[in-house]
Amino acid sequence: MATSTTGHAPVQETEATTxxxxxxxxxxxALLRLSVGFVFLWAFLDKFFGLGYSTASERAWIHGGSPTKGFLSHVDVGPLQSAFNSIAGTWWADTLFMLGLLGVGLAVILGVFMNVSAIAGTLMMVLMWAAEWPLAQFTATGDPSGSTNPFMDYHLIYALVLIVLAVIGAGRYFGIAPWWARVTGGKAWMR
Structure with a gap:
């Protein structure tokens, strides 16, 4: 084992270990994976059927409601404010958002396509973070933004959790990834 210094702290080089x-x-x-997957899946179910949590029945997607209009049309802060406002309620934004929630939720719960889910879920979470823009203390109208932290919020935490779950192969733990790997011939991108 060699020790070298790079900058401030010594770095130890070791062989890969199991x-x-x-x-x-x-x-x-497994509980973390299931919990994060359920966050995405529940958001899909509530917005699709209007289960009365964040979406009333009359605003459900199956009743003609828009899952993106309420959130994106009220973005009033950040450099992407006008871009988010302009796509609020468009058919393609609604469809991509709902497919993302469903796909990420199911894949993470099942423990398959974790790499693809980490990328898609991280993209969704970073875009939602940008829509809330916690860096700003005030909205475009001068009102307090309600931001409680100048950078970190739950969207970025969820993104990091998805990345960590993919990196450690969390689908192996009480998920169907081992079975799925046998069925698909062990293709890495499908795990």
């Missing part, structure tokens, strides 16, 4: 996850760790990873 990490063993305890059964408690596997359960915790």
């Amino acid at each position: 990490v063993t996850i305890t059964s408690g760790g596997a359960i915790a990873i």
